[in-house]
Amino acid sequence: MIDITKANQTAVSRMMEARPILKGVALAKDVIPDMKPNLLLHAGPPIEWARMSGPLRGAVIGALLFEGLAKNEQEAVALVEKGEIEFAPCHHHDTVGPMAGVTSSSMMVYILENETHGNKAYSNLNEGYGKVLRYGAFSEEVIAKLRWMNDSMGPLLAKAIEASGGIDIRALLSESLHMGDEGHNRNKAGSIIYTAKLAPWIAKVAADNDMESEVLKALGDNALSVLNPVMAACKAMSASAHGIEGSTMVTTMARNGTDFGMRVSGLGDQWFTAPAEVPDGLYFPSFTSKDANPDIGDSTITETAGIGAFAMAAAPAIVTFVSGTPQDALNATLEMYEITIAEHSHFTIPQLEFRGTPTGIDIRKVVELGITPRVNTGIAHREAGVGQVGAGLVRPPMKIFEDALVAYAERYKL
Amino acid sequence: MSVTKSEVRPGVYYDSVVLMQLQRKLAALPGVEDAGVVMATPANLELLADSDLLEAAGKAARPEDLLIVVRAGSEGEASDALAQVDELLKQRSSGGGNQAFRPRSLAAGVKNLPAAEWVLISVPGRYAAKVAHEALDNGKHVFLYSDNVELEDEIALKQRGAELGLLVMGPDCGTAIINGVGLGFANRVRRGPIGLVGASGTGLQAVTVGIHNYGGGVSQAIGTGGRDLKAEVGAASMLQGLRYLAADESTQVIVLISKPPDEATAAHLLSEAQTAGKPVVVCFIGFAAPAEQIGNVHFSNGLDSAARIAVGLSNGAISPPTIERRGDYLRGLFSGGTLAYEALNGLQNFLHPIYSNVAIRSSQKMADPLHSQAHTIIDLGEDVFTVGRLHPMMENNLRLRRLKQEVEDSETGLVLLDVVLGEGSHADPAGELAAAIASHRKARPDIEFVALVVGTDEDPQNTDEQIAKLEAAGARIFRETTMAVDYIAARLAAAPSAAGKALRPFSEPLAAINVGVESFFDSLKAQGADAVQVDWRPPAGGNEALASILEKMKGK
Incomplete structure (x- = not known):
């Protein structure tokens, strides 16, 4: 006889007790399980080349250029079409990546270790703004930036993080949520904390002042520099809650630009997918929703772990993405309490009298109440290489929750 | 021919979301073709250039400057748009509003x-x-x-x-x-x-x-x-x-x-x-x-x-005295038919179930008049009892035997007897009844005896003496049926049922959650009550198959 309530309590407790520490930076092929040269990891649920959206295709091309497997776009496409390249979701390799999330074997990645349960998670380094691989850009400057990150910033961060003894990302998030961040779309405070924590160690291990200055500037200028470690931390937390027999808690939400995918703790490795929707949001100059790609990226791991849009009340500065007033930000978080199992024991919201963030999505509540999770997200241009065109709010399709519920009924013979 | 105009505001910081909103509002103004509002970082300038929004003033801006650009159909429309920037920045967002959260569950x-x-x-x-x-x-x-x-x-x-x-x-x-x-x-x-x-x-x-x-x-x-x-x-x-x-x-x-x-x-x-x-x-x-x-x-x-x-x-509310209750059943042994009927008429409202051989309602009919059940009121003057013998107003044996039978019944808690005096009646009914009562009370001190005495001070039996004998035996005397009914109803009415706790007190001020019809919520608020409206929907949007799965998962 299954005890769903107990199973969910176990799952959500494990997720909240998980203590992800940023332990280092290393080459993907050296640390990510089963990583190999012709394997490209991508955001979201599994997808074949033919169904990939513009930004994901662009990032695939960029990664092949970066790896030296192709010399130009045509070669890269030909290589893929010949079937020489394997694709797999980041999530199948304990990894997460923002937007396209494309991660290849020679890329530097952050290593997060959950000190409570011992599992690890990985994420690539954040490229900053403008033309970037994660939005499908693959021009020379994009590849050059990746090389600099891999050859200069990565090794320096590796040394600095090692020297620091590790950075507690859960503690960092607890703090940044009290400074106006929600951990997904707004990571300004978190990135400053991150830079401040690393700065002394960077100064200590940097070979020269120029190098030190460049890396500190890259971290300090980028309000998203901590996003990737945060995502990997959220992955480490949610992964520790996966596979609890009988649990109806969501442990993965991820989009590949074509499909929105979800996995549930008590339903093994089965993905529940449906077409991803176009986010509703604000656009950068000269762009409109017609330019937008359907929802993309693994960053929904933040909402899965109880932050991001779920902590919207903590981030009134970006409420206009939701529609307008600080009251709307409060309402967004209050709504998410309706579909979650617990209030987070470490992530709290001053604006709600330090209530814990709504944590652990219960597919039963989603279906019963007709409330899908909220997701704060960046919006990618539908064509490869154009980049980010806005930011806003999106929700997963209800169908994946309904399908999961039916699968649960079959799996547990209800 | 479109005109592009820029305004640079040095050292001004706004959150990017505010800027994006401003830009959207500018772009919606009459004659404006496109607009850009950014901090003038190199990446942003590049974006503006791509959109054909960068001209000389913009190019000269520094990363910490706020750059506002509009491209409009005419010089005048571009200037008008730029002139509205401060007003637009002050405007509050129209969407959403300040409505408090409305839960669904x-x-x-x-x-x-x-x-x-x-x-x-x-x-x-x-x-x-x-x-x-x-x-x-x-x-x-x-x-x-x-x-x-x-x-x-x-x-x-x-x-x-x-x-x-x-x-x-x-x-x-x-x-x-x-x-x-x-x-x-x-x-x-x-x-x-x-x-x-x-x-x-x-x-x-x-x-x-x-x-x-x-x-x-x-x-x-x-x-x-x-x-x-x-x-x-x-x-x-x-x-x-x-x-x-x-x-x-x-x-x-x-x-x-x-x-x-x-x-x-x-x-x-x-x-x-x-x-x-x-x-x-x-x-x-x-x-x-x-x-x-x-x-x-x-x-x-x-x-x-x-x-x-x-x-x-x-x-002028005065609290009536409360009578201590006792349990068990009434056995009313009447010699007078109408007195029995009147007692039943009053007591049937309080005692349930009640049976009688002079039943008013069909449900009150006795299965066997010779055996009492639950609350029972018997007219011993009925034919079934008097065939071949004297009416109980003249002859007490029948009633004394039945009285003994009731006293031997462990369910009996209170016995009601009428004593009808006057010409033709027994010469000393109270004498025989009082003796029986006194002796029964020794065996069953828990049984209460009530007598309804009908007579005048001129009757041959001497009403006062009759009453005195009954009282001496321990009976409680009433002179009128409804008074006796009042007393008995209060004594024997069902004790409060064991199930059920006292209600939790209704605290002031009233606070309530309204699930459903919104006008009830509005009315609560209008009356000054604290209230929350739940925007309820059928589970799983009314999808029966999913709702039935959810139902099976409940309590697990």
């Missing part, structure tokens, strides 16, 4: 208003019981407006409510006034010392309005739903309400309103009413009242008279 409603003790439910009937159970799970009193709720669900809800000390008003309850706040359909009436419990919404409205118009006031008006006084439900809610009002210090007079109840239920209710310790006005429309008043219970024959009587009583 009762659970979230409870969390948002922990002080709420009440849940108003007006969802479609097929879902209502589930929501009501959830309200009880959360320790809330329920006002269940929904109709089309199954009778079994009503019984189950009220049973759980009784166990938890929670009130379930309804289903199909239209009206209540709690702590001065009307729930559902209710009139604005002044507060005062009259508490009501009604199985009819309009009945409650009519009587509360009457009370107000006669100058009185209402402490609480509790609804029960129309089926509460059916036998199956057993007045569960009315009994709870009655007990609550009996114990409530701000209530001095109680009014009960219903269509004619089931007889067992009526007996239970009236016997409870007798122990209220305060006047109770009973208005069971169409109910044949045994008298205008029995003890503290007043019978009214209409809604308006109920209001009038209640206001009159509340103006």
Whole structure:
């Protein structure tokens, strides 16, 4: 006889007790399980080349250029079409990546270790703004930036993080949520904390002042520099809650630009997918929703772990993405309490009298109440290489929750 | 020919979201083709260049400058747009507004208003019981407006409510006034010392309005739903309400309103009413009242008279003395047929079940007049007893034998005898009866004896002496039937049923969660009550297959 309530309590407790520490930076092929040269990891649920959206295709091309497997776009496409390249979701390799999330074997990645349960998670380094691989850009400057990150910033961060003894990302998030961040779309405070924590160690291990200055500037200028470690931390937390027999808690939400995918703790490795929707949001100059790609990226791991849009009340500065007033930000978080199992024991919201963030999505509540999770997200241009065109709010399709519920009924013979 | 104009504001910082909003508003102005509002970082300048929005002034801007660019159909339109920047920055977003969060689930409603003790439910009937159970799970009193709720669900809800000390008003309850706040359909009436419990919404409205118009006031008006006084439900809610009002210090007079109840239920209710310790006005429309008043219970024959009587009583309310109760059954052994009938007529309203060989209702017929069952009133002057012997008014043997039989029955708790004096009657009935009583009282000191003595001071038996003999034997004497009925009803009326805790108190100020019809929420707010509206939807959007899976997963 299954005890769903107990199973969910176990799952959500494990997720909240998980203590992800940023332990280092290393080459993907050296640390990510089963990583190999012709394997490209991508955001979201599994997808074949033919169904990939513009930004994901662009990032695939960029990664092949970066790896030296192709010399130009045509070669890269030909290589893929010949079937020489394997694709797999980041999530199948304990990894997460923002937007396209494309991660290849020679890329530097952050290593997060959950000190409570011992599992690890990985994420690539954040490229900053403008033309970037994660939005499908693959021009020379994009590849050059990746090389600099891999050859200069990565090794320096590796040394600095090692020297620091590790950075507690859960503690960092607890703090940044009290400074106006929600951990997904707004990571300004978190990135400053991150830079401040690393700065002394960077100064200590940097070979020269120029190098030190460049890396500190890259971290300090980028309000998203901590996003990737945060995502990997959220992955480490949610992964520790996966596979609890009988649990109806969501442990993965991820989009590949074509499909929105979800996995549930008590339903093994089965993905529940449906077409991803176009986010509703604000656009950068000269762009409109017609330019937008359907929802993309693994960053929904933040909402899965109880932050991001779920902590919207903590981030009134970006409420206009939701529609307008600080009251709307409060309402967004209050709504998410309706579909979650617990209030987070470490992530709290001053604006709600330090209530814990709504944590652990219960597919039963989603279906019963007709409330899908909220997701704060960046919006990618539908064509490869154009980049980010806005930011806003999106929700997963209800169908994946309904399908999961039916699968649960079959799996547990209800 | 379009014109691009820029404005640089050095050292001004706005969050990027504010800038994006400003840009959207600028782009929507008349004549404006495109607009860009950015901090002039190299990446942003590049973006503007790509969109054909970068000209000389923009190129010269520095990363810490705010750069505002518009491209418009004419010079004038571009300048007009730029001139509106400050005004647009001040504008609040029109979307969303400041409406407080409206939860979708009762659970979230409870969390948002922990002080709420009440849940108003007006969802479609097929879902209502589930929501009501959830309200009880959360320790809330329920006002269940929904109709089309199954009778079994009503019984189950009220049973759980009784166990938890929670009130379930309804289903199909239209009206209540709690702590001065009307729930559902209710009139604005002044507060005062009259508490009501009604199985009819309009009945409650009519009587509360009457009370107000006669100058009185209402402490609480509790609804029960129309089926509460059916036998199956057993007045569960009315009994709870009655007990609550009996114990409530701000209530001095109680009014009960219903269509004619089931007889067992009526007996239970009236016997409870007798122990209220305060006047109770009973208005069971169409109910044949045994008298205008029995003890503290007043019978009214209409809604308006109920209001009038209640206001009159509340103006000079004196608490009638409460009589200590005892259990067990009445055995009335009568020699006079009409006296037996009159006693039965009065007592049938309080004692249930009651049987008689002079049954008024068919359900009261005795299976065997020779053996008493439950409460029993026997006319020993009936033919079945008197064939071949003298009438019991002249000859006591029959009654003495039956008296012995009753005393030997362990269920007997009180024996009522009539003693009819006068010409033709036995010369000293009390002498023989008193001797028997005295001896029986030795064997069964727990049995109480009551005698109804009918006679005058001129009768040959000497009424005073007769009474003195009976009293000496330990009998309690009454000279008139309704007085005896009053006393016996109070003594034997069913003890409060064991099931059911006292209701949890109704705290002030009233706070409530409204699930369903929004006008009830608006009305709560308009009356100054703290309230939360739950925007309820059918589970799984009404998808039966999914809802049934969810149902199977409940409680697991």
